Structures are given as structure tokens and as C-alpha cells.
Amino acid sequence: MAEKRKINFERVEMPKQVPFIRKRNFNEVALGYTSEDAIKEASRCLDCKKPFCVEGCPVEIDIPGLIRAIAAGDFALAIKTLKEKNCLPAVCGRVCPQEEQCESKCVLGKKGSPVAIGRLERFAADWEASKGSIQAPCIMKKTGKRVAVIGSGPAGVTVAGDLTLLGHDVTIYEALHKPGGVLTYGIPEFRLPAKVVSREIENLQKMGVKLVCNFVVGKTYPLQKILEEFDAVFVGTGAGLPWFMKIPGENLNGVYSANEYLTRVNLMRGFEYPRTYTPVIRHKRVAVVGGGNVAMDCARTALRLGAEKVAIVYRRSENELPAREEEYVNAVEEGVNFHFLTLPEKLFGNDEGWLNKIECARMKLGEPDASGRRRPIRIDNSEFIMKMDACIIAIGNSPNPIIPQTTPDLKVSKWGTIEVDEETLMTSVDRVWAGGDIVTGAATVILAMGAGRKAARSMHEYLSSQ
Numbered sequence: 001m002a003e004k005r006k007i008n009f010e011r012v013e014m015p016k017q018v019p020f021i022r023k024r025n026f027n028e029v030a031l032g033y034t035s036e037d038a039i040k041e042a043s044r045c046l047d048c049k050k051p052f053c054v055e056g057c058p059v060e061i062d063i064p065g066l067i068r069a070i071a072a073g074d075f076a077l078a079i080k081t082l083k084e085k086n087c088l089p090a091v092c093g094r095v096c097p098q099e100e101q102c103e104s105k106c107v108l109g110k111k112g113s114p115v116a117i118g119r120l121e122r123f124a125a126d127w128e129a130s131k132g133s134i135q136a137p138c139i140m141k142k143t144g145k146r147v148a149v150i151g152s153g154p155a156g157v158t159v160a161g162d163l164t165l166l167g168h169d170v171t172i173y174e175a176l177h178k179p180g181g182v183l184t185y186g187i188p189e190f191r192l193p194a195k196v197v198s199r200e201i202e203n204l205q206k207m208g209v210k211l212v213c214n215f216v217v218g219k220t221y222p223l224q225k226i227l228e229e230f231d232a233v234f235v236g237t238g239a240g241l242p243w244f245m246k247i248p249g250e251n252l253n254g255v256y257s258a259n260e261y262l263t264r265v266n267l268m269r270g271f272e273y274p275r276t277y278t279p280v281i282r283h284k285r286v287a288v289v290g291g292g293n294v295a296m297d298c299a300r301t302a303l304r305l306g307a308e309k310v311a312i313v314y315r316r317s318e319n320e321l322p323a324r325e326e327e328y329v330n331a332v333e334e335g336v337n338f339h340f341l342t343l344p345e346k347l348f349g350n351d352e353g354w355l356n357k358i359e360c361a362r363m364k365l366g367e368p369d370a371s372g373r374r375r376p377i378r379i380d381n382s383e384f385i386m387k388m389d390a391c392i393i394a395i396g397n398s399p400n401p402i403i404p405q406t407t408p409d410l411k412v413s414k415w416g417t418i419e420v421d422e423e424t425l426m427t428s429v430d431r432v433w434a435g436g437d438i439v440t441g442a443a444t445v446i447l448a449m450g451a452g453r454k455a456a457r458s459m460h461e462y463l464s465s466q
Contacts (some may be wrong), residue, residue, distance in 0.1 A: 011111025012041040014119050019333040023303050026189040026271050029330060030094070033074075042071035044108065045115050052105035057094075058157070058450025062083045063102055063117055070120055071401040085136060086121075087204065088154065089162035089447065090129065090196045091183055093122025096446040097324055134203050139168040144263040145463045148173060150217045150403065151179025154238035154445045155436030157201065158211045159459070166460050171210040173217050178267060181238055182437075183445065185267035186259070188297050190304070191327075193205040196267075218402035223410075223432070231466065232459050233318060233432050235418065236452065239437035241398040245289065249347025250393070251273040253281065254355035258294045258394035265301055279347030282306045283364075283390035287358055289313050289344055290394035291320070296327040298392045299336045311386070313344055315363050315376040339386075341365070343378065347391060358386045397442045404438075417441055424458035425451060433459055 014032045014385035016022070023027050033041065045067045053063045062081050082089045098118035103455055106114030128134060145168045149156045152174040178184050180197045205211060217237075226233055226446045242257035244250050264270045270280035286302040288295050291314035302310045312331070314321065317340050321328060332338070339360070346359040362382035365374035404412045411419040411428040418434040420427050425435045435451030437443055 007046070007108075009108060009118045011044065011113040012037045014116070016330075019335070022190065023300075023334040024306075026304055028193050029190050029328045033119055033123045035073075035127075037122075038070050038120060039073055039454045041116050042067045042120055045071065046107055046437070048107055052107065053102040055113075056102040056105040058101065058342055058446050059085050059194075059453050061102075061121075066124065067115065067117070067120060067320075070124065075124060075127045078120075079128045082121060082124055085453075086449070087158055088183075088200045088445075089121050090125035091154075091192065091200055092446055092449070093120075093125055094192050094196070095119050095168050095183075095187060097444055099324065099326075101446065107316060125148055129199060134206070135197075137165060137207070138384070139165055140205060142169070143167040143463065145169065145231045145466070146171070146229070147459065148226050148233045149236065149434075150223070150233065151175075151181055151236040151238060151438075152179035152201070152211065153236055153238050153436060154183065154448040155232065155238075155438075155452040155455075156181065157204060157431075158434070158449045159234045159236065159456045160458035161204055161207065162453060164204070164207050164209050166456075168460070168463060169208070169210075171212060173215045173226075174211065174213045175216045175237075175452075176267065179213060179214050181236075182240075185263040186294070186297075188262065188266055188301050189271070190300070191297065194269075215331065216402070218406045223407045223429075227429075227431060232433070232463060234455055235403055235427070235432065235434040235438060236405055236436045237400040237438050239397040239399045240441040241401055241416075242393065243396045243398065244393055245344065245395065246346065247345055249349060249355070252347055252349040252355045253353050254281075254349075254390045255347060256390070256392045258288075258290070258298050258392055259397065261298055261392050262294070262301065265305070271301075271305060274420065280305060281390075285309045285388045286390040286392065287311050287313050287344070287388045288392045288394055290396075292314065292322045292394065292396075293324055293327050295392075295394035296323050296331045296336075298394050300331055300334060302390070302392070303334055303336065309337065309375075310335070311339055313358075313360065314385075315340050315341065315343045316373060317341055317365060320365075320373045341376065343376065345383070355389060355391055355423055357390060358388050359383055360386055387457060397437075399441065415441060425455040426458060433461075436463070 051064045065081045103114040147171045242259045268278035270278040288299045341363040350358045360380045363376040366377045369375040382421045399416045433455045435455045436448035
């Protein structure tokens with residue numbers, strides 16, 4: 001009689017830089033699995049007959065196949081399995097909220113820790129890169145059809161990758177001087193190194209995807225003109241219009257949107273100044289308003305730029321914090337202070353127009369609102385002052401407005417998102433599809449990629465019928 005397999009309910013932890021060292025450098029915090037650790041973690045998988053984990057993956061990765069290959073030490077098969085569905089495995093393995101998606105469905109999670117699917121995905125992608133040779137996937141016979149993709153973020157590159165594999169000629173148009181969208185300008189180097197994003201984009205180019213940067217589709221070059229030159233167009237311009245709180249003092253020096261702050265530091269590598277050309281003021285006392293991953297990124301970036309005190313100011317409690325637990329833990333370890341149930345109401349400056357203090361009010365939680373979280377209610381006469389010389393507003397973004405505002409007949413919602421058919425992601429304009437944050441509002445990388453995959457299927461079906 002075969003010996004019953006012993007189940008390991010605890011996952012293999014991934015090593016990372018220690019807090020007092022990492023808080024002063026921009027090197028990647030998480031260090032990744034060794035081969036031995038990856039095999040050990042993959043071996044925890046129960047190889048369920050009904051793999052619920054796949055149901056939780058927006059891009060439909062064959063997760064059991066990936067894990068089996070790693071457990072067997074066949075890392076080449078693992079990355080091949082991954083890339084059948086995911087053109088950005090090294091990115092997704094680092095920044096996607098697996099704990100809310102594939103890992104949340106893992107049966108092991110009922111009694112212990114689910115299999116670390118995201119960490120295994122990262123391992124397979126990094127293993128391939130370490131070999132110095134990226135295996136190009138097989139591309140179908142050329143169809144002669146031309147597709148334009150507007151925006152090189154997660155949705156756009158997924159569409160480009162999928163349609164290129166199917167034999168279509170794809171050109172990506174990017175407004176900024178480097179591709180990657182939010183992956184490049186919105187996620188710090190210590191969480192997603194620029195070289196990882198560049199590597200994934202280069203892989204697409206090796207497949208034949210054309211890339212045109214410094215090209216703004218909109219007022220100077222309208223979408224209608226693109227339609228004259230291409231058989232189909234995908235709009236994936238994201239949600240890059242920052243929200244502000246509309247409180248007194250937001251026009252003071254030292255007050256930033258998260259977009260501006262992170263873009264100057266990430267895309268323009270301000271943290272390397274004066275070796276780079278983009279100076280970033282190194283504030284001493286920094287408040288970050290918001291509780292999501294972007295707020296954590298801003299706070300941890302400010303620490304690395306030398307701030308003596310960094311505080312997250314969030315109007316709800318710790319239980320409602322929308323950031324990933326991993327990012328919250330990292331921020332706490334690094335010394336970020338958290339002011340929960342706190343709402344900034346006024347910003348004050350000195351005689352030279354620079355922020356020097358913030359007036360806040362205490363909050364309490366009431367009944368749940370439309371988001372399902374308990375609604376914050378202001379406590380009367382609870383005002384207090386925080387002395388800060390910088391305030392970063394990280395409360396969300398609206399869709400990029402350029403194409404919606406300059407394209408006649410393109411239906412847009414009251415929130416500024418492009419309206420699409422739920423099944424095909426076709427817009428109201430003939431031969432134009434859209435997906436990602438420009439359709440949903442600000443969401444996750446993997447959901448944008450899932451939308452890109454859905455749009456690519458619909459676009460291929462259309463192009464094949466012409």
C-alpha cells in the first residue's frame with residue numbers, strides 16, 4: 001500500500017532585503033526563489049482534479065501545468081507553459097494581486113497557506129532571463145492585416161503580443177519616451193525594476209511588434225487618421241488623470257499628485273540625480289494621502305529619497321486598507337507611520353508658498369457604503385495639525401481624457417471611461433476596440449491584461465472575416 005503523502009501547509013518564504021538597508025536604496029526588495037526553494041514550494045501543490053486556481057486567473061494560465069513543471073525541475077517547460085497565455089510573466093509575478101485571484105482559490109488555503117503561484121511565476125520568468133536566451137514563441141503565417149495599439153501598458157502589450165502570434169502586423173504608439181505605461185512610470189524600481197519591464201517589451205519587439213514612442217494619438221494626430229492607415233485599432237491609454245481632494249492649499253509648492261511624484265522618480269529616474277537630468281526635491285516630512293498600493297509606493301519612495309518622517313494618512317481603518325498586505329507589511333517594516341481614521345482638510349504654506357502644515361480631522365466608521373467598506377464620518381471638533389513639508393495625493397485616477405475628448409461618435413460614460421461591448425470590447429466606433437483602465441477605471445495589471453486578451457480574440461475574429 002502506497003504511503004500517504006504528507007501535506008505541507010506552510011509556504012516557502014521568499015527572501016528579501018532587510019528593512020534598515022532597503023529603505024535607503026532602490027534595489028528590488030524581494031529577492032526571488034532559488035531553484036531549490038521553487039521546487040520545494042511547487043511540490044506543495046495537491047494537483048487537484050478540478051483546478052480552481054485557473055478560474056481565478058484573468059489570463060487563463062495553465063497553473064497546474066506550470067507548477068508540475070517546476071516541481072519536476074523542468075523550468076524550460078514551466079516558462080513555455082506560462083508564455084502560452086501571459087506575455088508579461090516577470091511583471092505579473094511581481095505586482096499582480098495573486099492573493100485575491102488565483103491563490104485565493106487554492107484548496108491549500110483552507111487550512112494553511114495557498115501555493116505561492118505568483119512567486120513561482122516570477123521564478124520561471126527570471127530563470128529564463130538568467131539563461132541569457134529568450135525562446136521566441138511560434139508565430140502563425142502572416143495575414144497582411146495591420147493593427148494599431150494606442151498605449152503600451154498591460155492591456156496594450158497583451159493585445160500586441162496575442163495578435164502578433166496570430167500573424168497580424170502590430171504597431172504600438174506610446175505617448176511617453178519609454179514604453180510600459182503604468183509599469184514604467186507608476187511602479188517604483190524597488191518593486192518592479194525597469195530592466196524587467198524593458199526585457200518584456202524587448203521580447204515583444206523580437207516577435208515583430210513595432211514600437212513608436214513620443215507619439216500622442218489625440219489632438220495632434222487624431223484616432224481617425226490612425227483608422228485610415230490600419231485595419232483595426234485598440235485603445236489602451238489607461239487612467240492617468242490624477243484626482244485631487246479639492247481642499248484649500250492644494251496649489252502650494254510641495255503638494256504633488258502621485259502620478260507626478262512617481263513619474264519623476266521612476267520614468268525619469270530622479271532618484272539618480274545628478275547622474276540623471278531630473279531633479280527631485282528631497283523633502284524631510286512627507287504625508288501621503290490614500291491607502292492603496294500607489295500610496296504605499298509613494299511613501300516608500302519618499303523614505304528612499306531621505307525623508308526623516310513619512311506618514312500615510314487614510315480616512316478609514318487598517319481593516320479597510322485597499323493595499324496588498326505584502327506592501328503594507330513592507331511599509332511598516334521600513335518605518336512608514338500610519339494615521340488611520342484621519343482626513344486632511346486644509347493645507348497651509350509659508351510666505352514663500354511652500355507647504356508647511358496640514359490640518360486634519362479625526363474620523364469614525366459608520367455603515368457600509370457602495371464600496372462595501374464602512375463609510376468614514378467626521379468627528380466634530382477633532383481638528384489637529386501635522387507639520388509636513390510635502391503632501392502626495394494618492395486617492396485615485398480618472399481615465400486619460402485625450403482620445404475620448406477628441407474622437408467623434410466615441411461613446412463615453414459619465415466617469416470618462418470608454419463604453420464597450422462587454423463580450424467583444426468593441427467601442428461605438430467601427431474597427432475600434434478598447435480595454436484596461438480606460439474602460440474600467442483604475443484597476444490592476446492582470447485585469448488589464450485579461451481585457452487585452454479578450455479584445456485580441458474579438459479583433460482576430462473580425463480581421464479573419466475580412
